[in-house]
Amino acid sequence: MTDFQTQLSGIAKAIEEELDAYLAAARLGGPGTPPDRLVAAMRHGSLNGGKRLRPLLVRQAAAVFGMDGAASLQAALAVELVHCYSLIHDDLPAMDDDDLRRGQPTVHKAFDEATAILAGDSLLTHAFALLAEEKCHPDAVVRVRLVAELAAGSGAGGMAGGQMRDIEGESQGFSEGEIALMQAMKTGALIRASVRMGAILGGADEKALAALTAYGEAAGRAFQLADDILDVTASTEAMGKATGKDAAAGKQTLVSRIGVDAATRHLGETVTEAIAALAGFGPQADGLRETARYFAARAH
């Protein structure tokens, strides 16, 4: 395995273990007792072999400042809970209406719609619970900054707003700029937040945070470009989810606008831009550099 693949399988294993331990009635806590069915749906929607790229970005950004993976793991888990909630809600019949996710029935198919809505709501809520715990970081000032960052990345001006724009785009024409804004919010905002949360955990100063934000924004664009290219070029089997759906749903992507070849060139430029943003950092930023290169490689 390449060093990148070792890192990716390492974080995937750590996150699966943390999810498995956290998503249990006793650990979730609260004044009552989490019902079995709700916990099972939360587990189904998250313990599903995801790549855990956002947790990897949290870890790699924290590593730029010398923080080890164990110290950034709880914040990484919080980001992953938000990502999993967004997939559960996006898959709902009223949204993208997907039956399949990573080769398994989506939560509303395996359970029902009401349970899927509540499982998503709960994963989102518990992401913030995780960030509030002292285990996340000993300094409460850091913890509230993480809460603010995750909320900004996933709220109306971030991921949820991007999903709204995506749905609106199915029924109305979008300019290239509008597609870029939608994607920067829908996918980019949480990737940007992941990188920034790692930097905040690591104690980045303003200048370092700005550089990592630029990396995160470029990395988010690269990730989305790769995903849109794969939706056109890959098979359902290889992706573990329905492909070719964007075009069928009338979804507008940069790939549908400029074609696969131009999008692939644009992806290469965007990865170069992401890596350039890290020019001020030494080998401790190699993890982030490799992840950016992976975004380009996966589209081939």
Added chain:
Amino acid sequence: MTDFQTQLSGIAKAIEEELDAYLAAARLGGPGTPPDRLVAAMRHGSLNGGKRLRPLLVRQAAAVFGMDGAASLQAALAVELVHCYSLIHDDLPAMDDDDLRRGQPTVHKAFDEATAILAGDSLLTHAFALLAEEKCHPDAVVRVRLVAELAAGSGAGGMAGGQMRDIEGESQGFSEGEIALMQAMKTGALIRASVRMGAILGGADEKALAALTAYGEAAGRAFQLADDILDVTASTEAMGKATGKDAAAGKQTLVSRIGVDAATRHLGETVTEAIAALAGFGPQADGLRETARYFAARAH
């Protein structure tokens, strides 16, 4: 007006003004721009003349420790956003399938299901954003405690778990104990959290927090009892939402189990219990006492 009604109309006005100011694209923030449709749906689901009882409880619990209403307003707003998100999601076709809320079309009727899901998700997310802001409280330690409290009250072991139990109860028999647990989670947990958040804001010590928690738990039971009694006895017009629906939906409440007369007596006892929990506090706890009495009075 009684003093209680003055307090209730005062907090309602303050919360409406704060909601109006906060639910605007510029104030919501994020790396992108919140889409107009999403902001409109968030406003529709929250700027609707709610009684704002939970914000009142935050304010009244903080007032026990001498904190004025302005200082607790941001935390009160956060609790109200969570309450409004829960109503939007509970009204969805996959959940309670309600077309009417406070005399107005529910969010999924006024907009559509996808928009309602996203509006609820966003209100929940921004509740935590509000608690993370320095404006909420100058001490970050207090702010992370508020985040933890709100998450515990609204997550899988609180409100969301209670809604799951409520849905499960429609298709399976519930004991009185199971009904009580469901209601303590679905409605009680956020009322309990409201009181505790006010106490935390005010700097309550362990003993005071325990007393106010006991008050909050009894107040939550009283509120739910009054609501269930009203569902049987009041008209749709008086409530501004469909009534008699619990029985029609096969929902199990203590009222359906023990009857209106016994439930009304039980309500009186529960209000007495709530007020008894405040025995250690002086006139600064009169607001909380009056609110408990109001829960009994509204069922008549």
